[in-house]
Every structure is written in C-alpha cells, then in structure tokens.
Amino acid sequence: MALKGDLKDFSTTQLLNLINLARKTGTLIIESSDADEEGNREELAQMAFREGKLIHASMVEEDGHLANILHKAGKLTEAQAKLISEKAASMGDKELGLLLINAGYVTRDDILQSVKQHTLDVVYNLLTWNEGHFRFEDGMMPPDDRITVPIDLENVILEGTRRLRELEQLQEELPNLDFALKFPDRPGTSLRDINLSVDEWRVVSFINPKNSIRQIAKANNMSEMEIRRIVYGLLQAGLVELVRPPSMVQPLNGRRGPERPKIKKTVVTRLIDRIRSL
Amino acid sequence: MQTVKMVITGPFNSGKTEFIRSISEIDVVTTDREITTSAERNVKEATTVAMDFGRITVDDDLVLYLFGTPGQRRFDFMWEILSEGMLGFVVMVDSARPETFREAKSILETFRAYAPTPYVVAANKQDHPDAWSPEDLRIALRIEDDVKLLPCVAIDKESVKQVLLELLYSILEEME
Structure with missing residues (x-):
C-alpha cells in the first residue's frame, strides 16, 4: 500500500x-x-x-x-x-x-x-x-x-x-523575516571589541536597511532556524535593531492595510485641549 | 459629527479596561466574561472577550472613542477589525509581570503591521512594588529610543491623561 x-x-x-x-x-x-x-x-x-x-x-x-x-x-x-x-x-x-x-x-x-x-x-x-x-x-x-x-x-x-x-520560540521573538536590520544609532556601539562567530560576521556583513533578514539568510545559504538564532542573539546583545524595509510600508500581496483617517491638525489640537481639561 | 478612534491594546490583565474606565465620560461598555482557565483565573476573575468601549466628547462636532482590545490571543481576530481607521494606539504593559513582556512586544509588532500610525507604550502598574522601571522596560522590550515609553497607573486619571496627551503630541508631531 x-x-x-x-x-x-x-x-x-x-x-x-x-x-x-x-x-x-x-x-x-x-x-x-x-x-x-x-x-x-x-x-x-x-x-x-x-x-x-x-x-x-x-x-x-x-x-x-x-x-x-x-x-x-x-x-x-x-x-x-x-x-x-x-x-x-x-x-x-x-x-x-x-x-x-x-x-x-x-x-x-x-x-x-x-x-x-x-x-x-x-x-x-x-x-x-x-x-x-x-x-x-x-x-x-x-x-x-x-x-x-x-x-x-x-x-x-x-x-x-x-x-x-x-x-x-524564535518565531515568537522574531515573527517576520521580511524585516531588515540596522546598526543602532547609539554612539559607542562598536563591533570591533565584540567576539562574533564566523556565521555572525557573515550576517553582520549584509546588514543594511535594504536587505531583509530572509535575503541575508539566502545570501549566506542559511536555514530559517540558523538566521533566526543569529539575529535573535544580535538583537539581544543590542548590536542590531529591526527596521521595516521600504517594501513593507504597503502590505504585500496586493492587500491594503487600514486607511489612516484623514484628519486636520485642528482636530488633534482640540482633542489635546479637551483631555487637558478633564 | 466627526469621530476619531484610538485603540488601547496589550496583553491579558495589563490594565486596558481600567485605563479606559479612568478617562471615559460614559460607563465603559465592557464585555467581560468569567475566566475559564485556571491559570488565568489566578490572575483575575473576568476578562474582556470582545472589546471595551469608552468615549470622550470634545464638543458637538467631535468625539473621541477609545477601544480596548481583548488581551487573550484566542480573540486576536478582533484586533485588526478594531485597528481599522485608528488615529493611534497605546500598548499597555503590566510592569510587574515580566512573563508578559514578550507577549506585549508581539502585540506591539502586530499592531504596527496593521497600520503605520503613531503609538506609545504605557508602563502600567508603576505603583506596584514589583514594577520594572520604564527605562528597564525599554531595554527588555527593545523599544526604539524615538518611541515614547511612559510610566502609567491606569486607575489614576491624571496618569491616563498624560499617556493620551503624549500620544496626541506624537500624532501632531507626525502631521507637522
């Protein structure tokens, strides 16, 4: 059978x-x-x-x-x-x-x-x-x-x-591999004094807000598990930050996200005044 | 009449209902149900299964609605519906329960993906002796420096006002 x-x-x-x-x-x-x-x-x-x-x-x-x-x-x-x-x-x-x-x-x-x-x-x-x-x-x-x-x-x-x-667990921590990575803006963060493994260096070398985590994995021939583990470690150590790549500003697959309401600045200032007065 | 909407989200028992209750001019329309699982029952007796609903009337022409999301993951199908057309959102975090931090971060990312609207994080229960400081929470939750992470006590109206005002300031800044 x-x-x-x-x-x-x-x-x-x-x-x-x-x-x-x-x-x-x-x-x-x-x-x-x-x-x-x-x-x-x-x-x-x-x-x-x-x-x-x-x-x-x-x-x-x-x-x-x-x-x-x-x-x-x-x-x-x-x-x-x-x-x-x-x-x-x-x-x-x-x-x-x-x-x-x-x-x-x-x-x-x-x-x-x-x-x-x-x-x-x-x-x-x-x-x-x-x-x-x-x-x-x-x-x-x-x-x-x-x-x-x-x-x-x-x-x-x-x-x-x-x-x-x-x-x-890693998927929970890092749910979306289409996010990109960037180095933090904090001054004094340097990779020079940090001991990274060869695989971590391979990932670090591709860090750029234009490269999604998925693309970095593909470029390095890494599985989802491997890339998640490395990125999670780098995030935990504060060496990198997640950024939304430009392509994600509009949701993919042709599906549009909820429209932002079109409101005037005066509406917001009226709301501020009202809440202040409460 | 123009209506605008803000969403108050966060994990189970993070204080969303209390937050809305503290500032709403109407009795909060809440849809609490008795907790069915024993683990959650140890934390509180009732939970929000659909949404909380509060209102702040500005004048005859303008009303602000506050929607609180259900905190339990099994009701997350409601989240996207509630986020439709929101002006901004508040992510409530129970500062005294680190076991919920990961869930709070996950909810934050989910809402960020729904709509590119401004948001603030409210470090709730700052009056609790075990509460983590907002600075520590920022690190634990990996919140970017440009996102407001505000101390909060949801049962204190002044504290709630401050959180909402900061969110409105962020909205205003973005418009400018």
Missing part, C-alpha cells in the same frame, strides 16, 4: 517515527508548498533510509555536491570548493572523496562527519515544514556514487523535536 499523503495530516516527525519502527528501506520524497510573504515557495526534498536508518538526505534545489558540503563544514576553502566543483563536476562523490583523501585535503572522518552533518541539517529543516505532500518510494536508493552514512532515527527525532520547540 502506498505511503503517501499530506503533511497537515501526518507530520515529518511522525513519518520518521513510522519509518524507524517499520524498519523501512526506500526514499521519502516531500514536496513543500509553504507560502511566504513573497508568494508560494515550492521545494523538493528527499530522505533515503535503509532498514529504518537515515542514510542520505538532499534538497533538490540545493547544491549537494561533496565539495560544497565540505566547504560548508569548513573543511575546504571557498576557492578550493569552487575549483573542485568546476574541475570535478562529472565526478561522483565517492570518487571525489577518495581523490581528496589521497591528495591530503581531508580525512575519511572529515568526509563522513561532514556528510552526516549535511544530512542532519536537511532533515532538521524538513521537520519545520508544515505544508506539502509526501510519498515513500519503497526500495528507492540514492545514486551509487553518493556517500551514505547510517544515522539512528531516534536521536534525530528527539533532537528535531527539541529544535522545533526552539524554532517556535
């Missing part, structure tokens, strides 16, 4: 639990239809399992080339990753991995840990999807040239659930 349906009825977490308990082998394909403020966003993701263990995950739109995964994990520089991606575009991940190990760029453990982390990042992101369709293709496996790392699903589900709770 086909395992397919809607994420509204059966969440990604529930699907992972089912696959784990039933020790399934195959690929779970999820098509998201989440809508953001700019319109519909459609994404396609695949997670492969062998006997109930997660072995591979990828976002179809994202560059899942091994060089890019190693760069994201900090094992290759941007220039190295770019060069390798160009020169070895037709090479499979396993073949490329061997080449990089033999050339002394990375170790076997570097590759396995980076691929594992990439797989987990994809899955944790998928856990936040609330809308979309899924189907499980029994027996379908990733291409042979892909590096797979078996991961127990129990821990993934637990960690994913914890992150979901954190995300909900």
